[in-house]
Amino acid sequence: MNETQHRPVLVVDCGAQYAQLIARRVREASVYSEIVPHSMSAEAMLAKNPAAVILSGGPSSVYEAGAPQIDPALFEAGLPVMGICYGFQAMAKAMGGTVAKTGLREYGRTQASVGTAGTALAGSPAVQEVWMSHGDSVHEAPPGFEVLATTEGAPVAAFENLDKRMCGVQWHPEVKHSPLGQHAIENFLYNVAGLQPDWTSSNVIDEQVERIRAQVGDKRVICALSGGVDSAVAAAIVQKAVGDQLTCIHVDHGLMRAGEVEQIEKDFVASTGVRLIIRDEKERFLSALAGVSDPETKRKIIGREFIRVFEDSARQVVEEAGAHGEDVEFLVQGTLYPDVVESGGGEGAANIKSHHNVGGLPDDLQFSLVEPLRALFKDEVRAVGRELGIPEEIVGRQPFPGPGLGIRIIGEVTWERLEILRRADAIAREELTKAGLDDQIWQCPVVLLADVRSVGVQGDGRTYGHPIVLRPVSSEDAMTADWSRLPYDVLAHISNRITNEVAEVNRVVVDVTSKPPGTIEWE
Template sequence: MTNTPNPDGPVLVVDLGAQYAQLIARRVREARVFSEVVPHTWSVERMLEKKPAAIILSGGPSSVYEEGAPSVDPAIFDAGIPVLGICYGFQAMAQALGGTVARTGTREYGGTDVAIDRTGTLLAGSPPTQTTWMSHGDAVHAAPAGFEVLATSPGSPVAAFEDRNRALFGVQWHPEVKHSPLGQKALENFLYEGVGLAGDWTPGSVIADQVAAIRAQVGDARVICALSGGVDSAVAAALVQRAVGDQLTCVHVDHGLMRAGEVEQIERDFVDSTGVRLIVRDEKERFLTALAGVTDPETKRKIIGREFIRVFEDAARQVVEEAGESGTEVKFLVQGTLYPDVVESGGGEGAANIKSHHNVGGLPEDLQFELVEPLRDLFKDEVRAVGRELGVPEEIVARQPFPGPGLGIRIVGEVTAERLDLLRAADAIARAELTAAGLDGEIWQCPVVLLADVRSVGVQGDGRTYGHPIVLRPVSSEDAMTADWSRVPYEVLAKISTRITNEVPEVNRVVLDVTSKPPGTIEWE
């Protein structure tokens, strides 16, 4: 099963149960090489169908010698494709090729110094001692035949090795985390020297590839784009417009779940700068009626996804009628679906369904359009880079993310017009104060959540109140796959709280969500 590495193919990150599999893929992309995550349940044959440039085996929580632990087919190492094993993947490689893996009795967690005996290809440029981030209780005690041991640590007799002739490499530590200061250098050594990749995957190359792909998919058919006004849909629209020009009509659905001023911003910032044709559909009553009495978040998402599609079907008919021509059927729907959307919606074999994104898991089965999703393989920061390359206005490219289901999933409980007005008012205050404090560039996003079915006792105007709590959820992230809560200055939080409780009569309490992701998702629903 010998193959030749395809320099234009992806680097496949095989997820062996790691909490950092997505992070490995991100670090590879930061080296300007395209990567994607695949489950360990894929056969070697299926992986090779992707014509990969290289394969990276992720870490994982298991022990390689335990029954039922994720296994690695030894055939992967004879396929002629360069392989890098990380942590568990390193141990799985060692065991599969005849090395020895055992429990040492000395666990290594967190910062660990490793001694570099030989730099080889993988650790070229490393000092004699390197600080790394470890997380293991087992260790490789003997490297397989043909491998050169590069590094050791107190708890790892073999902490790194390589077989340069077969392009097989491995490290016990986690080079993908920032706590391994030279980790990115090791990854780049693997990609550039071990694999021979050029590192030429850039926003410009993404645009060129996607424009060609869109033209091939769409041909001379008409296309509509679901334009929410957020970063993702705006960049997707700009990309499709570059590919097919006036075959594209954008449709903004005013579902009543938007924040204050959203529709006006779409018309002012995006349409003015691109000249794209825009249809705005006022569908507030439709969505409120469909959501009446619904409190389950997954049901909300699926209802919103379904109603979006029904509106787009109506809009497609409107486009054809206004064109007044024959043969102008709208066959394609553009969506700003991103890679994290696909992952969280259970996209791909072996992926857990964390929550259905309205444009992935929330789509109806009787969808009449073929989807065009040019951003489906990208993370948010990569989308922003593509947007800037396309000339999308900075006011849109730099916007904080806002979910397609809008405020419908920021109301914990039934969605009503009154609750939406309340949340809109609180959200506008929080956004205004964060902007005034100059924090827009530091915070990834700040969902403002209404706990509609929760009330608490308060005192306002010397009288007892029984009002709703508002939750502030400021988070910092690079790609939405992981996040930490943002340390907003106390004086800013105090001002937001004071203004909301003074200016929004139904609210008498403001609380701060200090949960990272994982375990909590960024949105509450």
């Protein structure tokens, strides 16, 4: 079932590194998209009532045994279809074209020569820079398809058949290294498929308000309010839908950063007027986490304890409202589309890690979930939040995981370790803000390597302190990320302050790994 009333553009994942990025680019064009696996039958895809289909790239060769196969019925369904890289070759082969090795691989920046631009490449210059990653090429376009572009290693680098509303490119238009890539995607969406750019913040709000009212009726609802942008925007949408039927619960699990509980109480309540209950549950969570070092186990414990607290809070809400016998049936969570994909909740998606509000929920959950942001990427959530009038201090806040500092301590979580990390994190955040860098980075997790000791020299003596890792990253939607190149003087100042002011730390390092292969959080 679609997460919205919009007919989706289905992005068929053929094993691509960038399938999520393709979906994101379609959203940038104000058109709704969803990701589905290549193994899905055409019948199942058509049951989603798609407006169009985009076939992603992938590492395989179309003629190899075991390569991703696209159900041929999809090409006979009359839908607009765009192929990208592997998807381009799969379309060519299925429609009667020829795909083979050229002997000349193309990886990275490549010059594409555009002959007849047609509709798919309308507005393109005669030569444009594109991002390639292929060893096979389309040698002959399928019958009825017009060749639009070539490269040195690809005799057919782009083609179209407007009668069938099909087109494709050998390169990757979804990456920023193809400067005109978004233009090509929009040409397909608007001019080949004939779609309208009607996926907007206002439409999202209206659709979700209608959906929530139908789901909840006159029942009571509680919201898991972490203080981050996701839960704040989710709460604001639900409040718009059901008003005082909503009570927000903030669980102070002891895993928050310095000053955050106070900020939640002040900023969110002031901006929305919502009823907020703060539960001090530090001892409960730390007791449950005692002796646990495995990341997945920590996430699942935190998710389980969250729900147990919410169940108890639901009884408190009913008692305080004097609603005898009226149970709270619904729990609001700020689950996002990347959470669903990374937790294996997307169809055919790999389980990268359990997000506490997706894969970390207990099996005996007593609530029905209300997840108004489940179809959205992070920047779409921010746009919705601004549309709802939520203050920039909340909407523009850097992402912070629901399990909090519990997954930024590598090793067992203890109160002493939390206090060490809180102090180091506060210094890093303060210095990044002072340097005016908040808008230039997606987020900067600060990680404590609690089970590691490093040798240091402090006060003319030998020390065995903890290393701290700074993980500044730049991203658009958290599906991919690169490490942020922060100025050396800022990094030096942060390091000096942490090692001077946090006695237990004697080393600060910077994580310079992109995503993939690393995730943004360490656990």
